[in-house]
Amino acid sequence: MAMTTHVDIVSAEKAIWSGPATMVFAPGEMGELGIAPRHTALLTRLKAGEVRVQDEQGNEESFFISGGILEVQPSVVTVLSDTAVRADDLDEAQAIAAKERAEADMENRKTDMDYARAKAELAEAVAMMETIKKVRNRK
Amino acid sequence: MAGAKEIRTQIKSIKNTQKITKAMEMVAAAKMRKAQDRMEASRPYAEKMRNVISHVAHAHAEIKHPFMIEREVKRIGYIVITSDRGLCGGLNSNLFRAVVNDMMSFDEKGIEIDVVAVGRKAADFFKRSGGNVVASATQLGDSPEIGDLIGAVKVMLDAFEEGRIDALYIISNEFVNSMTQKPTISKLLPIADHSESEFSYHWDYIYEPDSRDILGSLLMRFIESQVYQGVVENIACEMSARMVAMKSATDNAGDMIDGLELVYNKARQAAITQEISEIVSGAAAV
Numbered sequence: 001m002a003m004t005t006h007v008d009i010v011s012a013e014k015a016i017w018s019g020p021a022t023m024v025f026a027p028g029e030m031g032e033l034g035i036a037p038r039h040t041a042l043l044t045r046l047k048a049g050e051v052r053v054q055d056e057q058g059n060e061e062s063f064f065i066s067g068g069i070l071e072v073q074p075s076v077v078t079v080l081s082d083t084a085v086r087a088d089d090l091d092e093a094q095a096i097a098a099k100e101r102a103e104a105d106m107e108n109r110k111t112d113m114d115y116a117r118a119k120a121e122l123a124e125a126v127a128m129m130e131t132i133k134k135v136r137n138r139k
Numbered sequence: 140m141a142g143a144k145e146i147r148t149q150i151k152s153i154k155n156t157q158k159i160t161k162a163m164e165m166v167a168a169a170k171m172r173k174a175q176d177r178m179e180a181s182r183p184y185a186e187k188m189r190n191v192i193s194h195v196a197h198a199h200a201e202i203k204h205p206f207m208i209e210r211e212v213k214r215i216g217y218i219v220i221t222s223d224r225g226l227c228g229g230l231n232s233n234l235f236r237a238v239v240n241d242m243m244s245f246d247e248k249g250i251e252i253d254v255v256a257v258g259r260k261a262a263d264f265f266k267r268s269g270g271n272v273v274a275s276a277t278q279l280g281d282s283p284e285i286g287d288l289i290g291a292v293k294v295m296l297d298a299f300e301e302g303r304i305d306a307l308y309i310i311s312n313e314f315v316n317s318m319t320q321k322p323t324i325s326k327l328l329p330i331a332d333h334s335e336s337e338f339s340y341h342w343d344y345i346y347e348p349d350s351r352d353i354l355g356s357l358l359m360r361f362i363e364s365q366v367y368q369g370v371v372e373n374i375a376c377e378m379s380a381r382m383v384a385m386k387s388a389t390d391n392a393g394d395m396i397d398g399l400e401l402v403y404n405k406a407r408q409a410a411i412t413q414e415i416s417e418i419v420s421g422a423a424a425v
Contacts, residue, residue, distance in 0.1 A: 008183070008187065010183045010184045010187055011184060012181055012184045012185075012285045012360070012363065012364040012367050013177070013180065013181060013184075013284070013285060013367075014177075014180035014181065015180060015183045015184075028347060029347060029348065030347045030348065040345060041342060041343065041344045041345065042344055042345045042346075042347070043191070043195070043344040043345070043346050043347075043350075043353050044346070044347035044348075044353070045347070045348075045352075045353060045356060069191075069353070069356065069357060069360070071187075071191050071344075072344075078187050078191070080184065080187060080188060080191075080360065082285075082360070083284065083285050083286065086289075091289055091290070091293050092293075093290075094286075094289045094290030094293065095274070095289075095290045095291075095293040095294050095297065096290070097290050098255075098274035098275060098276055098290035098291040098293075098294055099273065099274050099290075099294055101274070101275045101276070101277070102255075102256065102262075102272045102273060102274045102275040105256075105262050105266055105272070105275055105277075113242060113246070113252070113265075113268060113269045113270040113271075114268050114269040115239065115242075115243055115246070115268075117267070117268050117269075118235070118239050118264075118267075118268035118269075119239060121267070121268065122232055122235055122236050122239065125229065125232035126229070126232060126236070129228070129229040129232070132387070135391070136387060136390075136391065
């Protein structure tokens with residue numbers, strides 16, 4: 001029986017694949033990697049590309065990832081895959097968009113938090129909830 | 140006493156409302172299950188990542204990423220996660236109460252506060268009551284993607300790295316069970332250092348490119364996934380809170396209908412009795 005290593009491919013949104021494999025291929029940032037069981041511990045970033053997993057029967061499964069991080073330990077290989085396309089300038093653009101959204105929302109805002117107003121508003125909401133509860137209990 | 144016809148119209152309109160609340164309840168129940176699944180699905184990623192981070196932090200005691208360094212707190216950041224839509228009971232108000240109390244305690248110490256609003260309700264709340272909102276992410280829908288959050292989170296991470304804020308907190312509802320949701324505040328940055336935990340032998344990764352770089356991208360993704368989890372969990376909370384709220388609305392509508400039907404029957408009987416007595420007295424007069 002061939003030696004295997006446990007492989008987990010996960011993304012922030014879901015677990016993609018998990019199981020034993022005899023060989024894993026991944027697109028490392030510094031070059032294509034082939035990882036056999038008992039590979040030494042390694043941590044690297046992945047480029048967008050294909051991750052291939054070979055199981056004991058020699059069948060290959062392949063997954064496309066848009067980048068991520070690969071962690072290798074002698075008996076475990078973990079692919080932390082990104083679900084979104086990442087690049088520094090792309091992230092920057094997203095951050096600017098998020099800022100602009102906030103600015104558009106908050107036109108003419110006061111930057112100082114008006115605690116008195118916030119408290120009053122919340123007290124009203126709480127009173128409303130209490131009333132509803134009372135009405136329900138009365139019957 | 141109101142006329143029989145008016146009461147009948149009122150009953151009909153309440154019945155229509157009841158149909159709507161009933162439908163909303165069932166939709167929320169179905170969506171809650173999906174949101175719960177999504178919540179479960181996002182857990183392994185954060186778990187794996189936490190393992191790796193503690194390994195790296197342990198193996199390289201001399202390397203400390205800025206995200207892991209505690210410093211004097213002069214200004215803090217909040218990521219406030221709420222729903223986009225209302226009609227979910229006291230879910231958002233309870234959360235805002237927790238936020239406002241927490242903010243006031245920092246305010247009293249003279250610490251300034253920046254806010255990132257996630258969800259329409261948070262954006263609206265801070266618009267009304269003021270507060271320095273530096274970024275927002277709204278209209279995430281029922282199945283948010285991590286890509287929708289990257290921008291808003293990056294604003295805070297950059298602020299932390301550049302020293303504009305000294306701590307970052309996240310506030311969202313915790314899904315205890317389908318009846319209970321609890322607003323929780325937890326600290327995202329600086330990340331608590333776990334390097335005290337002792338391994339029995341020393342080992343280290345081979346890093347490509349270098350460890351500092353990798354640690355940076357790991358930590359960034361870790362924070363993002365924490366925020367994403369918060370958002371997904373908050374959706375599960377929103378749906379269960381809405382389910383409960385709509386259920387009680389449906390029950391209330393049922394009670395109102397019962398009450399009104401009683402009034403309606405009394406009015407009808409009174410009308411009949413009156414008519415009979417009129418006929419009888421008319422006949423007697425003849």
